[in-house]
Amino acid sequence: MSEKELGQKWDRCLADCAVKFGTGLGLGIVFSVVFFKRRTWPIVFGTGLGLGMAYSNCQNDLRSRYVLHSKYFSFEQK
């Protein structure tokens, strides 16, 4: 169903967002704990990174249909 596609996409998007957010958060926490002496900016950065990536993914996913795919064809003259 084409109408379910959008929903699926949004589901994926959200799931992805959640994952990325979580992952970003996690990595941010880790990095902030590990590397950056428990500063908050790596958490935010990681979260942001995660959200950003999720956003981008979501956008790409949602945009996927309109993206023009090109292919190179080489014609070899034999």
Place this chain on the structure above:
Amino acid sequence: MEGRDLAGEKFRKFPHTNAANPCLLRCFYQCVCGKVKAHPLQLCRRYSTAGDSGSTAGKIVAASLLTVGGGLGGTILYAKWDPKFRANVEKSVPYSDQLFEMALGPPPPPLVTLQKKPGKIEPLQISSLSEASKESKQPKAKAKKSDPAPVEAPAAVEEAPAPTPQTLKDEECKDHHEPVLKERPAEEVTARLAQQDKAEQDALAALTAGLEESLGSTAKTTLQAIGAQEAALTAIAAHTNKLKEAMDSQTPPDEKSSQWKALNEALSERTRAMEEAEEALLKAKGELENLSGVINSSKQSKINTARPQILAAEENLHSMIVDLDKVVTKVQTAQTEAKIVSQYSELVNEAKAQFQQELANITPEIQANWKRLSGKLSADDLNSLIAHAHRRIDQLNRELAEQRVREQIHIEVALEQQKLEDQKALERAVVSALEHSREDMRLEQEKKAQEVREVMEAEMRTQLRRQAAAHTDHLRDVLKVQEQELREEAQEILNSKMMEQETHYRRLTQEQLDTFTLDMNAAYARLKGIEEAIDSHVIAEEEARKAHQLWLSVEALNYTLKSAGADFPTEPLEGAVGVIKENCAGNEFAQALATAIPEESLSRGIYSEASLRARFFDIRRLARRVALIDETRNSLYQYFLSYLQSVLLFEREQVAPPAKLAPEDLDTFKLLAYANYSIERGDLELAAKFVNQLRGESQRVAQDWLKEARLTLETKQVISLLSAYANAVGLGTTQAP
């Protein structure tokens, strides 16, 4: 006034109303009409005026009756007086003739017309017949008693000449009675004529018979008389001769006695003959008188054709009379002669007697034998006789001498006597001759008259015959002409009738032929039609069966369509469509249609409209949310914006789509509104059309739905086509009862 109207109403509506209860009815009416107005005075006035008007009405009725009665009576009376008027009225007014007949009796006969008619042939014939009958009747009336005429109508006409003047006069009289006599039918006339003829014939026969009878008897008697007279004559002659002989003869005495005997015999014979002759003569005379009487009476009858008979009878009579007279004269002469001779013989006898006396005186014994002078006489007697005879002779001689002397005187006396007698005889003879000649003359005259009459009659007959011939010729001609005309007419009629009959017959036969041909043709056509009908019926039945099957299968297909649930599609239509394909193997259209069903529906089935409708709501929501997203705008932000737009945009959910789409109508929201409207109205097709106009993400979102809708629509269309086709075929093949 209203009371009056009420009363009038009452009168009109209840004409039999008893006028004695006006108040009750008036009250009733008032109750009915709802008007309570009491005008008893006016009512009474009404009654009084009604009473007056009643009397005047009566007067009018009486006057009109009187007028009508007077008119009728006057008409009847005048019709009684004037038949022409009666005829006119009868002609003009339909049933007046019955009225007149009832009142006056039958109309008088039209006398005028008959008097105009004598010019015509037919009545002329009757009139001629009647005239002839009249003419024949005239002599008939006169000669009714005794005279039959062996004639028929021509003879009756022949009789006309004798009583012609009379009949003419009578005809003139009879002409006035022509109308009455004319009406006698011909049969009666002929019957009367026949009757008259018969009567005539009877009379004639009677007359003839009478005449003949009398003639016969008279002839017989006359002949008898004549015979007797002749016998007498001969007897007289014989007697005379005998006497003479006896006187003069010189016979011997024995023969003398025989002579005397013979003489006596002859005498007796003579006397007998004379007596007989006398008797016969008397009888003959009587018969002759009879005959003459009969002839006279028959002469009086005046039947012409009996005249020759009468004449003949008369002639016979005359001849008989003549003969009789002749014979009588002969007898008389003979008688005179005989008288002379008898005188002589008487003398002689006297002498003889004297002689005998003397002889007797002398010889008394011979007295008895005087007559028989046979030889019984003795010689004495003879002598005495002779002596006496001598004496007698002497005496006689003396007397003779005396006689001679007186001869002359005697002769003169005798001559005178003879003269007288001769004269008498002459006179008698003359008289008789005259009579005879007169008779002859009369007879001749009558004969001549008869001849002339006959000639005239013959002439008249010929003339009449000519006339009759002319008449018959004329009649013949007329009859011929009539016959010709009638024949022609009859022929014409026959021809026309024959033609009619022929044409009729031909027409009938033609009609028969035509009807037969028609019937045959019709029967043949019907037969053909029946065969064709049966064939087509078979075909139609076949078709109907096929159509029915098709329809059934289409119905099965339709039924499978119903098997769609809320969210799941129908059963795959493959089976039903396969059945359809089987059922309409020879039907290209159905095959095409069946193959036109999309594959998806066959394999997977289609969604029902309801499910599509339900799905559309989701689609709509989603499409509204992604209304802004298309190729150019497809970032998340745009998604957010489009979502925001869908939330913030208020519009009517359903908008009636316009007839034509303008470019500004191609907005998503509008389109969705139109589609919603359409789908809410059940028009999936229009909704699909609108949804098809979506662009961008909305389009992509609605893609599947559109596909499904398309599928459904297609299938439904094909199925509806099929069902329509099946219905059409079914309608086409079903035959109206």
